[in-house]
Amino acid sequence: MSIESNGISVIIELGGGAELLFDKRKKHSVNLPGNDWTIQKLLFWMKDNLLKERPELFMQDDTVRPGILVLVNDTDWELLGEGNYKINSGDTIMFISTLHGG
Amino acid sequence: MPIPCSRQCGKKAILKRPKTGHALCKECFFYAFESEIHNTITQGKLFKPGDKVAIGASGGKDSTVLAYVLKTLNERYQYGIDLFLLSIDEGITGYRDDSLKTVQQNKDDYGLPLKILSYKELYGWTMDEIVAEIGKKNNCTFCGVFRRQALDRGAAFLGVDCIATGHNADDIAETVLMNILRGDIARLQRCTSIITAGADCIRRCKPLKYAYEKEIVMYAYFKQLVYFSTECVFAPNAYRGHARTYLKDLERIRPSSILDIIHSGETLQVKEGIKLPERxxxxxxxxxxxxxxxxxxxxxxxxxxxxxxxxxxxxxxxxxxxxxxxxxxxxxxxxxxxxxxxxxxxxxxxx
Known part of the structure; x- marks a missing residue:
């Protein structure tokens, strides 16, 4: 229960080319301080703490750049309130770019 | 709280379809996605029994999904077609050499014969060598022109009746926009055709014409299909990039925009007296x-x-x-x- 008071742990996964912006790493296990986390808040946190290059290819205004798909525990975030989704400890949040390759 | 599947199958929805707004579970999504491509194929009369069909395979998401779905549908609905993978090696170090490994894997995974043709053997130049000559500007023009012809030559070599390409709804809407922006009336007319063919050339078709990019990527993800997703190492096609960003912004506001643009392209008529280039x-x-x-x-x-x-x-x-x-x-x-x-x-x- 000490995890609850110290923050939450989430797994961030990147695919479809989005990993290229994050040190080419497809999986990041992170601990977030406090309990009050939405995906929108996480996006800014990722931009400040994980993103290595070209932030404009990841974010546009206060959300992901159109063309990046987001899944929470393998469910489309469009079914979960998108940026307003409240993150639970243990969630896996996946970002897949549709904009690469072909 | 999980959202139930719109088809009332009792399972939990995993995705919101951009086309319809429906929330579907994994199985209902697979079924809907595959059935729509089947409908595209039958309504557009893309294949005849006995056809040899080459899939233009780059190792990217679209052609990987196309190969998988065509193989699946050919077995499920007995199209009676012979499928091949046809890849073009442009000779781009750090890009195409890696993506061709993915195509090799598709060949093994799907049990389809593979033919790789290189720019070097066709034209005597690799893209690396061409870029060394012309610089990084305009190289997409070379690559695009050469690739189109290379696919035709590869298809002739394989003796196929048809080339199926992975162009999806987003690609086609993007091309409609670009052709409008450039005033290219001939291509504006042609670019929405599901089958293109000339007198002597092998026909081409686009079975994913009405498939949204989002659904293609979701399908590949949930089916765990392996594809290659690195950006080409050379300068991107800047003009297409703008059209793409614009389209993606529109899609966010109104997801049907993509199909609506295709519809506009399909139904546009060029007024009489406009001179079009002869083929x-x-x-x-x-x-x-x-x-x-x-x-x-x-x-x-x-x-x-x-x-x-x-x-x-x-x-x-x-x-x-x-x-x-x-x-x-x-x-x-x-x-x-x-x-x-x-x-x-x-x-x-x-x-």
Whole structure:
């Protein structure tokens, strides 16, 4: 229960080319301080703490750049309130770019 | 709280479809996605039993999903077609060499024969060598022109009846926009056709024409299909990039925009009296062309003569060079008396 008071742990996964912006790493296990986390808040946190290059290819205004798909525990975030989704400890949040390759 | 599947199958929805707004579970999504492609194929009469079909395979998401779905549907609905994978190796170190490994894996995973043709063997130049000559600007033009013809040649080599490409709804909407922005009426008419064919050329079709990119990527993800997703190491096609960003912004506001743009493209009619370029065959290589000498031959000639900008430069220069090519070619026969070649347009080729 000490995890609850110290923050939450989430797994961030990147695919479809989005990993290229994050040190080419497809999986990041992170601990977030406090309990009050939405995906929108996480996006800014990722931009400040994980993103290595070209932030404009990841974010546009206060959300992901159109063309990046987001899944929470393998469910489309469009079914979960998108940026307003409240993150639970243990969630896996996946970002897949549709904009690469072909 | 999980949202139930719109089909009332009792399972939990995993995705919101951009086309319909429906929330579907994994199985209902697979079924809907595959059935729609099946409908596209049957309504558009894309294949006949006995057809040999080459899938233009790049190792990217679209062609990987296309190969998987065509193989699945061919078995499920007994199209009776023979499928092949056809890949073009442009010779781009750090990009195509890696993506071709993915195609090799598709070949093993799906049990489909694979043919790889390289720019080097077709044209004597790799893209790496071409970029060393022309720089990073305009190289997409070379690559696009050469790839189109390379696919035709590969298809002729395999003796297939049809080339299926992975162009998806987003790609086609993007191309409609680009052709409008460039005033390219001939391509605007052509680019939404689900089948394109000329007298002598192998027909091409786009089974994913109505499939949204989002669904293609979700399908690949949930089916755990392996695809290659690295950006080409050379400068991206900037003009297409703008059209793409614009389209993606529209899609966010109104997801049906993509299909609506395709619909507009399909139903546009060019008014009478508009002159469209005729389709004929290149007098050098025999492939379909809208000019006396096709774009690929002009570009190749430029590269070989040390005038790499030839295919993309001013049309007057192209005309002069063409005259000299024509003279070279027919000096023996007509002592240079052959008629002037037609003006070459200087636009990029798309589709």
């Amino acid at each position: 004929r065959n290149c007098s050098r290589c025999g492939f379909v062309s809208s000019q006396e000498i096709c774009k690929a031959c002009i570009m190749l000639e430029g590269l070989n003569r040390g005038l790499p900008k030839l295919g993309i430069g001013k049309s007057t220069k192209v005309k002069r060079a063409l005259e000299s090519i024509a003279k070279d070619k027919c000096n023996d026969k007509c002592n240079g008396k052959c008629k002037d070649n037609e003006r070459i347009e200087e636009k990029d080729l798309e589709f």
